[in-house]
Amino acid sequence: MVFVRGTFRVVFNVHSLNTEGAVGNYNPLVRVFVTGRNKDTWEVVETYAISGNMLKHWHARIISEIAKAKNLKSLPLCEDCIRGVFYRTRLRVESESDMISKCVLDDLHGFLCTETQVRRESLIKLSFAVPVEERIFNICSVTHNRVVVDESGKISKEGMMPFKNEYASGIYAFAIAMDLKYVGIPLANPNKNVINNSDRKDRAKIALEALGSLLQGEIGAKQARAFPIAKPLQALVIISKYPIPAPTHAYYKDYIEDTMETYRGLITNGLLGKDTIEIHTYGIKNIDISKELKNIIKQHNSIGEMIGDLSKKIDEWLE
Numbered sequence: 001m002v003f004v005r006g007t008f009r010v011v012f013n014v015h016s017l018n019t020e021g022a023v024g025n026y027n028p029l030v031r032v033f034v035t036g037r038n039k040d041t042w043e044v045v046e047t048y049a050i051s052g053n054m055l056k057h058w059h060a061r062i063i064s065e066i067a068k069a070k071n072l073k074s075l076p077l078c079e080d081c082i083r084g085v086f087y088r089t090r091l092r093v094e095s096e097s098d099m100i101s102k103c104v105l106d107d108l109h110g111f112l113c114t115e116t117q118v119r120r121e122s123l124i125k126l127s128f129a130v131p132v133e134e135r136i137f138n139i140c141s142v143t144h145n146r147v148v149v150d151e152s153g154k155i156s157k158e159g160m161m162p163f164k165n166e167y168a169s170g171i172y173a174f175a176i177a178m179d180l181k182y183v184g185i186p187l188a189n190p191n192k193n194v195i196n197n198s199d200r201k202d203r204a205k206i207a208l209e210a211l212g213s214l215l216q217g218e219i220g221a222k223q224a225r226a227f228p229i230a231k232p233l234q235a236l237v238i239i240s241k242y243p244i245p246a247p248t249h250a251y252y253k254d255y256i257e258d259t260m261e262t263y264r265g266l267i268t269n270g271l272l273g274k275d276t277i278e279i280h281t282y283g284i285k286n287i288d289i290s291k292e293l294k295n296i297i298k299q300h301n302s303i304g305e306m307i308g309d310l311s312k313k314i315d316e317w318l319e
């Protein structure tokens with residue numbers, strides 16, 4: 001059994017990862033409200049976000065690219081997922097098991113066949129990415145121009161098409177939950193493995209690998225001309241043999257202390273065994289490692305090292 005819960009802080013500079021659709025010649029970013037602390041009071045403020053839908057789509061897209069590159073029998077892709085069409089499958093699906101054996105993406109990210117009503121819930125769940133509670137964030141709009149010339153090479157007056165795009169820069173937080181225990185297992189009939197354990201491990205590990213790419217900024221819209229200037233700052237990933245509560249979301253400024261307190265409590269009270277859980281971190285300094293958490297916390301120097309170590313745990317723990 002393996003459950004993974006992670007929360008992250010990433011810098012995205014000058015990006016336009018999630019727009020709302022143009023209003024005239026203006027392309028605004030998606031706006032949402034968040035509740036946060038300003039000194040000692042809580043308040044609701046408007047901010048800008050990258051939707052969970054967008055993050056999930058990109059996680060799926062990275063998995064499909066890795067699966068194509070690895071070209072292993074354990075990582076097949078259906079006709080839709082090869083082309084990047086996810087979720088509402090256009091294939092006629094007779095059972096959840098059928099689809100699991102046919103496609104690693106439908107296995108991990110779920111699907112719905114509207115024709116037969118057969119579905120699978122996603123094993124991978126993502127939050128919105130929002131600027132952190134400390135509000136280290138700002139946006140601006142930039143004017144671009146498309147130019148059309150006539151046969152003589154002259155710019156025609158109607159050929160000038162100025163438009164404005166909003167771009168944001170800031171520290172963003174998001175969270176992911178991955179119920180890797182169910183990789184290759186139909187949720188509608190959990191006693192039945194559809195694929196063997198070695199293939200299940202390959203699939204679980206590709207989900208972790210794709211998370212690594214997400215953290216390096218491989219997400220969202222307008223990448224061709226505004227590839228995000230990204231840098232992962234902090235990662236906190238809990239891997240466990242048993243279902244566990246998620247860490248406090250990295251949006252909150254005190255999420256590390258909060259999270260450590262929660263797991264310390266679970267271990268002290270005997271609700272979690274010390275050999276059933278590991279807490280992997282990147283970029284988090286000055287963690288107060290008490291004796292209960294001493295051998296559980298694994299601090300890493302890079303995202304790559306962290307993902308590599310988590311993959312080793314999948315080999316050990318997924319059964």
Ligand SMILES: [Zn+2]
Nearest residue numbers: 078081103106
């Ligand atoms: Zn598929």
